[in-house]
Amino acid sequence: MHFCDLKLPNSAESKIWEKAKKLVTSNAYILGSEVNHFEDAFAHYCEAKHSVGVATGCDALLWAMEALGIGKGDEVITVANTFIGTVLPILRVGATPVLVDCDPITQQIDPEQVAAAITPRTAAIVPVHLYGRLAPMDELFAIADKHNLFLLEDAAQAHGSRYKGRRAGSLGKAAGFSFYPAKNLGAWGDGGAVTTNDKALSKKISKIRNYGQEKKYYHDTLGWNSRLDSLQAIVLSEKLKLLDQWNENRRTVANWYYDRLKDSEFCLYHERSENEAVHHLFVITHKNRDSIQEKLQSKGIPTGIHYPVPIHQHKCFADHSFAKEEFPHAERQGSELLSLPMHPNLTESEVDEICECMIKL
Ligand SMILES: Cc1ncc(COP(=O)(O)O)c(C=O)c1O
DSSP states (O other): OOSSOOOOOHHHHHHHHHHHHHHHHHTOOBSSHHHHHHHHHHHHHHTOSEEEEESOHHHHHHHHHHHTTOOTTOEEEEESSSOGGGTHHHHHTTOEEEEEOBOTTTOSBOHHHHHHHOOTTEEEEEOBOGGGOOOOHHHHHHHHHHHTOEEEEEOTTOTTOEETTEETTSSSSEEEEEOOTTSSSOOSSOOEEEEESOHHHHHHHHHHTBTTBSSTTOBOSOOOBOBOBHHHHHHHHHHHTTHHHHHHHHHHHHHHHHHHHTTSSSBOOOOOTTSBOOOSSEEEEOTTHHHHHHHHHHTTOOOBOSOSSOGGGOGGGTTSGGGGOOOHHHHHHHHHEEEEOOOTTOOHHHHHHHHHHHHHO
């Protein structure tokens, strides 16, 4: 049994090799038509006007913030229970991350705490669509509008999810996606994209990720080398065609879990009915998480912990002011959550086996 299965249908894999061969013979390795094609297809998929391919999901958030002029003296509010890739870009642009706790029921950023964390220096809010579920965008928009703040989606785990009918990546001023291989849409290596409805912003980011140039060797702004690889664009374009079906399969798997575990002692989290989660991860909580994980491991059932350490407790942040703060819900999540196997090829009998094993523990 796999925790995450990255297998592709043979036909899609053959198509990728075919296109890759063409690319290699054409020597067009950097940017060019394959990247352009993927950017257009991904923007269309996200129902956003523009998409810019970059090297990683971390870079997507970084360049979005840089292009928006967020930097030294600014504060950016995000949530304590996320992957470090949400927070590092805030620091890299020179801004100060301001952490808030999550809602204990939804595991998503708590809007009341966001409202309480606003100061005259707040420039942006970065909600994370954690596990492929949706952050409470209406509540966050109300706060962002009131205080004139940017709302930047961290959509690294949410390719294809919908908030009240609208796709992740089309909701905020911009969104950062990761194409790390295990994501719902994953490359055969690293990759990322920014989506936005703002043409000028997308142009700015296109320049930044390509050494600050539009015309070769004419560098108008200080940029960086952070381009989406053309070979990865080929992989992503082919996989994008399968994404809706894969997400549908993930929803079916999630429903099997909900059904089998509904009367169990495990705490399950449901998406609000008006939203469509894409179940990047299927996360439950239990007080005896560690022993449950060990027992499942002994039966050959792989699990994960996303994430064991909340942001403020990482050693690398020891010198930051938020290191001294307490976020009890995020801390409890870290010690109680368990990610069960989740991927589009998981079968009903595998889910039965996992759940029977969990219930008998
Ligand atoms: C929530 C979140 N934010 C940001 C990132 C950063 O993406 P990447 O690993 O592609 O840089 C990830 C990816 O793992 C993530 O899960």
